[in-house]
Every structure is written in C-alpha cells, then in structure tokens.
Amino acid sequence: MIVIDDRLLLMVLSERQDTELDRRLGDALATGGVFTTGSWYWRLARAAGASSMGSLSRALSALPEDAQQSVKTALARLPHEIGMMHPRDLVPVMRDLRGHPNLLTAEAVASAVVLDATILVTTESALLNRIATATGVPVEIV
Amino acid sequence: MSAMGEEFDLLVARTRRELEARGELRPPKTGPLHLDLPDSVRSALREDLASGAYDRAVKETTGDDPDLNE
Numbered sequence: 785m786i787v788i789d790d791r792l793l794l795m796v797l798s799e800r801q802d803t804e805l806d807r808r809l810g811d812a813l814a815t816g817g818v819f820t821t822g823s824w825y826w827r828l829a830r831a832a833g834a835s836s837m838g839s840l841s842r843a844l845s846a847l848p849e850d851a852q853q854s855v856k857t858a859l860a861r862l863p864h865e866i867g868m869m870h871p872r873d874l875v876p877v878m879r880d881l882r883g884h885p886n887l888l889t890a891e892a893v894a895s896a897v898v899l900d901a902t903i904l905v906t907t908e909s910a911l912l913n914r915i916a917t918a919t920g921v922p923v924e925i926v
Numbered sequence: 927m928s929a930m931g932e933e934f935d936l937l938v939a940r941t942r943r944e945l946e947a948r949g950e951l952r953p954p955k956t957g958p959l960h961l962d963l964p965d966s967v968r969s970a971l972r973e974d975l976a977s978g979a980y981d982r983a984v985k986e987t988t989g990d991d992p993d994l995n996e
Contacts, residue, residue: 794980798963816955819953835983836985846966864955865959873944873945877937888994919929920929
C-alpha cells in the first residue's frame with residue numbers, strides 16, 4: 785500500500801506507462817493499493833488550473849469547448865481507484881502525532897500509519913522525514 | 927508496542943478495524959483508470975511535470991501557506 789504525493793498523483797492521472805515508476809504505480813492501482821491525501825489532492829486540483837501549467841493550457845485551448853470542460857472535470861475529480869481517508873477517521877490519529885507536523889505532513893503520516901503504507905514522494909522534506917520516522921512510517925523518495 | 931506508545935497503537939488498531947468493517951481499507955474501485963484524456967493532454971501533463979511548470983503552478987496557487995508546503 786502506498787500514499788502518494790500530488791506530483792505522483794498527476795503522473796497517475798496522465799495514465800502513461802513510460803517509466804518503471806509508471807509501471808510500479810500501475811501495479812499498485814491494479815491491486816487497490818494507492819491512496820493520497822486531501823492536502824495533496826487540493827494542491828493538485830488548484831495547480832492544474834494555474835497559468836503556469838503552460839503545456840496543459842496550450843493542449844486544452846486546442847480542444848473543442850466541451851472537450852476542454854471534460855478534461856477539466858476529469859482532472860478535478862479524484863478517481864474512485866485512488867483512495868483517500870475521511871477526516872472523521874484521520875483527525876484523531878493526526879492529533880496524536882508528535883513533533884508539530886503541518887496539515888500536509890499530518891495527513892500523510894496519519895494515513896500511512898493507519899493503512900500500514902509507505903509514503904511515496906518526489907521531494908525530500910525534513911518535516912515529513914522527522915514525523916514519519918517518529919511514527920515508524922517508511923518514506924520513499926522517487 | 928510501537929515507538930508512539932500503547933494508546934496510539936490502540937487508536938490506530940481501532941481506526942483500522944472500523945475502516946475494514948466499512949470496506950474502506952481499499953479504494954472504492956480497483957484497476958486501471960479510465961479517464962479518457964486525449965493523448966495531447968496526457969503528454970502536456972508530463973511536460974509540465976518535467977519542465978518544473980507544475981511546481982511553479984503549486985507555488986502560484988499555494989504561495990507560502992505553511993500548511994500546504996513541505
């Protein structure tokens with residue numbers, strides 16, 4: 785079981801099989817083993833509509849209006865094949881984490897500890913490493 | 927007992943049991959996605975990831991929010 789960050793979530797949504805990492809994520813999807821968090825999902829949903837996403841903006845503008853809307857909807861809605869824990873279950877665990885995690889870190893570590901999962905990220909984070917280590921949750925940077 | 931102590935371990939175990947009882951220890955569906963995105967969009971997403979455009983977009987939309995940054 786893995787809990788993935790927003791960049792990996794974007795890789796999953798692009799549904800490519802270009803790399804070894806793509807195949808690893810695809811295998812995990814096939815067995816219902818991919819979760820993400822509300823913070824990472826929120827970060828992706830907001831960033832996907834930003835002007836900095838130059839390639840995406842150009843690709844969208846080349847599509848008919850209705851297709852543009854379909855793509856925007858698809859990117860904004862988390863597919864059911866990707867799990868996300870409900871705050872009702874997560875917050876009590878987040879509350880008891882030691883070390884003053886921020887929201888993003890608390891959600892990730894709490895999700896991983898309940899799911900007995902590894903956190904898979906693309907960026908090194910001292911805060912995430914510290915809180916995850918204190919909680920016994922593995923973090924892998926890919 | 928984990929490094930977090932007995933109370934925390936009991937909380938985690940209880941949460942897992944409740945999730946399992948509701949069938950929520952796995953996502954609602956399994957298997958590959960079927961988003962039906964055009965190839966041009968799939969490629970564009972990868973380009974924006976590789977070029978750093980996605981990271982700039984995150985910076986643009988989350989700013990210095992301490993709760994949403996690593």
